[in-house]
Structure formats: C-alpha cells, structure tokens
Amino acid sequence: MDVKTLCLGALSFGEATGYDIKKFFECTFSYFFVASYGSIYPALADLTEKGWVACHCEAQDGKPDKKVYALTDTGRAAFAQELGRTPPNHKIRSEFLVLMYFAHLLPKDKIADLVDQRVTEFERALEHIREFEQRHGGDECSSPPPGARICCGYGKAVTIAAREYLLNQRAAIVQLGTDGADSRNWD
Amino acid sequence: MDVKTLCLGALSFGEATGYDIKKFFECTFSYFFVASYGSIYPALADLTEKGWVACHCEAQDGKPDKKVYALTDTGRAAFAQELGRTPPNHKIRSEFLVLMYFAHLLPKDKIADLVDQRVTEFERALEHIREFEQRHGGDECSSPPPGARICCGYGKAVTIAAREYLLNQRAAIVQLGTDGADSRNWD
DNA sequence: TGAATCATGTAACTGGTTACATGATTCG
DNA sequence: CGAATCATGTAACCAGTTACATGATTCA
Numbered sequence: 465m466d467v468k469t470l471c472l473g474a475l476s477f478g479e480a481t482g483y484d485i486k487k488f489f490e491c492t493f494s495y496f497f498v499a500s501y502g503s504i505y506p507a508l509a510d511l512t513e514k515g516w517v518a519c520h521c522e523a524q525d526g527k528p529d530k531k532v533y534a535l536t537d538t539g540r541a542a543f544a545q546e547l548g549r550t551p552p553n554h555k556i557r558s559e560f561l562v563l564m565y566f567a568h569l570l571p572k573d574k575i576a577d578l579v580d581q582r583v584t585e586f587e588r589a590l591e592h593i594r595e596f597e598q599r600h601g602g603d604e605c606s607s608p609p610p611g612a613r614i615c616c617g618y619g620k621a622v623t624i625a626a627r628e629y630l631l632n633q634r635a636a637i638v639q640l641g642t643d644g645a646d647s648r649n650w651d
Numbered sequence: 652m653d654v655k656t657l658c659l660g661a662l663s664f665g666e667a668t669g670y671d672i673k674k675f676f677e678c679t680f681s682y683f684f685v686a687s688y689g690s691i692y693p694a695l696a697d698l699t700e701k702g703w704v705a706c707h708c709e710a711q712d713g714k715p716d717k718k719v720y721a722l723t724d725t726g727r728a729a730f731a732q733e734l735g736r737t738p739p740n741h742k743i744r745s746e747f748l749v750l751m752y753f754a755h756l757l758p759k760d761k762i763a764d765l766v767d768q769r770v771t772e773f774e775r776a777l778e779h780i781r782e783f784e785q786r787h788g789g790d791e792c793s794s795p796p797p798g799a800r801i802c803c804g805y806g807k808a809v810t811i812a813a814r815e816y817l818l819n820q821r822a823a824i825v826q827l828g829t830d831g832a833d834s835r836n837w838d
Numbered sequence: 839t840g841a842a843t844c845a846t847g848t849a850a851c852t853g854g855t856t857a858c859a860t861g862a863t864t865c866g
Numbered sequence: 867c868g869a870a871t872c873a874t875g876t877a878a879c880c881a882g883t884t885a886c887a888t889g890a891t892t893c894a
Binding site: 465470476492493495496497498543544547548550551552553554555556557558559560561562564565566567568569570574578581582585609610611612614615617618621622625626628629630633636637640 | 652657660663679680682683684685730731734735737738739740741742743744745746747748749750751752753754755756757761765768769772796797798799801802804805808809811812813815816817820823824827
Binding site: 653654 | 852853854855856857860861862
C-alpha cells in the first residue's frame with residue numbers, strides 16, 4: 465500500500481485538495497502512516513491520469529487555483545480492490561529503541577533526556593486521542609468511519625503500555641549509561 | 652540512522668560476516684529495524700572504504716571466501732558519535748491499521764482473518780521474547796548488552812497491550828465489516 | 839513585522855527492496 | 867531427493883523525502 469492508495473482512502477470521505485489531504489494524513493493517519501506534499505501531489509496527478517479521481521479547479525485571487533479532487537466510481541472500486549489485496553504489514557522503525565539497545569555507550573544524562581522526551585511525546589499522542597474521543601463522543605453521525613475508533617483505541621492501549629514501561633524502568637535504563645559528565649565532548 | 656550505522660553496532664559485539672550480520676538483524680533488531688542483504692553488503696563495502704571496519708578473508712572450499720569484518724578504532728568512535736547525534740525517531744507504518752480504519756469496506760470474514768492473523772503474529776513475537784529471556788536468564792555475563800533487556804521488555808509490554816486490545820475488541824471490529832459472503836468476488 | 843496558514847508543484851536525491859546469479863553442503 | 871543453510875554480491879527499480887520556488891493573507 466502506498467500514498468496513492470491512501471489518497472483514494474482520504475477522498476472516500478469527500479472532496480478535498482492536496483493541501484486538505486496532507487492535513488487529513490496528519491490528523492488521522494499520523495500514528496501509522498505519514499506522507500509529505502512531495503508524494504501527495506504527484507500521487508494525485510497520477511490518479512487523475514488513471515481516471516480514479518476527477519479534479520475541478522476553483523479560481524482564487526492571489527493564491528494559486530484550488531484543485532479540488534473527488535473520487536470517481538472507478539476509483540472507489542479500485543480502492544476497495546486494493547484494500548482487499550493489501551498484505552496487513554505492521555512495521556516499526558525506531559531509532560529510539562536502537563539507542564536504548566546501545567545505552568551502555570551513551571552518557572546517563574543523555575539517556576534520561578531521551579526517555580523523558582519519548583514519554584512526553586507519548587503524552588502528546590494521548591492528548592491527541594483524548595481530543596478525538598471528545599469531538600466524536602456520543603454522536604454516531606459525524607464523519608470519521610467506525611474503524612477510526614478502533615485505531616484510536618489501539619493506539620491508546622499501546623501508547624499507555626509504552627509510557628508505563630518507560631516510566632517504571634526509567635531509573636534502571638539511565639543506570640545503563642556511562643558516567644563522566646558528558647562523555648565525548650572532546651571532539 | 653541507516654543500515655551502515657547499525658552494521659557498526661552489530662560489529663561492536665565482535666567480528667562477523669555479512670551473512671552473520673543479517674542473522675543478527677533478524678534475531679535482535681527485527682522488532683524495530685529491518686535490513687536485507689541488498690543493503691548490508693554495500694554498507695560493509697562502504698564502511699571498509701572509509702576505514703571504519705577491517706576485513707580479512709577466510710578461504711573456503713566450494714563456498715565463496717568468507718569475509719570477516721571487524722570494527723576499527725575509528726569505526727568505534729564513529730559509531731559512538733553517530734549514536735550521539737541520532738534523532739530518536741519512532742515510526743510505525745501499519746497497513747494493518749489502515750485496513751482497520753477502512754473496516755467498513757471489507758467483508759466480515761476477511762476482518763476476522765486479519766485480526767486473528769495479527770494476534771498470532773503477536774503471539775509469535777512474545778514466544779520469541781520468552782526464549783530470549785530464558786537464554787539470558789540468570790547469567791549477567793553473556794553477550795547481549797544490558798539495553799537488550801530494555802528493548803525486550805518494551806516490546807513485550809507493547810505487544811501484550813496490543814494483543815489484549817485486539818482480543819477484547821475482536822467481535823466489535825468484525826461487526827464493522829460488510830456482510831454478503833465474500834463481497835467483490837465477481838471480478 | 840514576522841510567523842503561520844493557505845496553496846501548488848518540481849527536481850535532485852536517498853535509502854532502501856527485489857530479483858537475479860552462483861554453487862557447495864548438510865539435514866530430514 | 868529436495869529443502870534449508872552457508873556465503874557473496876550486483877543491477878534495476880521504487881517509493882518517498884528534502885529542499886526549493888512562488889506568493890497572497892491573516893493573525894499575534
């Protein structure tokens with residue numbers, strides 16, 4: 465599965481510009497999929513050529529024309545088919561954990577910073593999820609699909625577990641590091 | 652951080668061939684970092700050119716010469732420095748969660764399969780971790796660095812949380828799917 | 839006044855994967 | 867007898883990022 469397909473997915477909830485789609489990626493997929501303008505705009509051009517999305521321009525003063533994209537029927541079918549044959553991979557690429565693995569080569573204060581930083585990021589993510597839950601509290605009628613709740617729940621469960629682990633082990637992890645103020649400051 | 656750096660990391664525990672390093676990646680980094688021969692061999696060639704690793708050949712009958720790599724002092728320093736300036740990113744790329752997000756477009760039986768499959772993979776991972784814990788149980792003297800325990804503990808905590816969530820929500824998730832036997836089998 | 843937001847796009851680069859090519863040996 | 871393991875590498879390809887280019891508007 466690539467950015468192109470995810471753009472179809474984003475458009476399955478309604479019309480949008482490339483700019484909107486980037487926003488969409490950021491606020492709903494960010495936990496498990498990222499994409500930048502440099503991949504979204506070419507993707508939309510490609511999808512238009514294939515006839516999977518249709519585009520109409522809205523002139524604006526000063527700003528460049530707004531290109532609003534919409535999923536075509538062919539596009540909708542292509543998206544469903546693509547979903548059907550997507551292998552359900554789940555990959556983590558974590559420089560943070562690499563650093564933890566090699567903690568014995570890092571100064572203690574640095575490790576403490578790394579752990580605290582990560583905990584903070586987890587907290588931010590949880591805040592983000594809480595906001596989502598409030599926005600889409602009782603009302604079953606609003607935009608996000610039911611699967612969004614599952615993804616949020618999943619993210620929440622995993623993030624809480626990770627945060628708890630780091631907080632419990634913080635002292636032990638820091639102890640793995642080297643002493644000596646700020647090793648290797650002599651370079 | 653790239654494969655090149657991680658190769659230095661692998662070699663920080665002793666000599667190894669490219670083949671060994673691949674093995675090492677698979678059995679110790681696999682949870683948070685992957686690499687294939689196509690990136691490892693060129694990386695080693697590069698590192699040799701830079702003088703960060705040294706290579707001596709061992710002739711073998713039939714098989715191609717074994718090239719045993721060892722970290723040089725420069726290489727060790729370079730690795731430490733690289734660790735020091737590595738931003739502690741932590742990214743997830745999950746087609747599985749994308750599929751959950753769009754569960755309303757998939758047939759129920761397919762979703763059930765996806766969830767079960769993922770749970771099975773989590774179980775495999777936990778098994779893997781349990782083996783590690785047993786191998787390196789009481790003895791503090793064996794090879795893996797202390798950080799390995801932390802990574803394992805982290806992986807364990809997170810994996811258990813994920814598995815529990817999926818098991819608890821399984822029925823609810825499946826219900827999000829479409830009925831109708833095997834949608835879209837008419838293509 | 840300067841930063842953020844809206845809005846589009848391209849070109850160069852990068853960091854990887856996949857598939858291929860080769861071939862003996864050992865294990866079940 | 868066939869699969870897996872040991873062992874090395876390359877070439878073609880690919881998906882994506884980063885940085886650049888442009889520029890009005892709105893908000894603090």
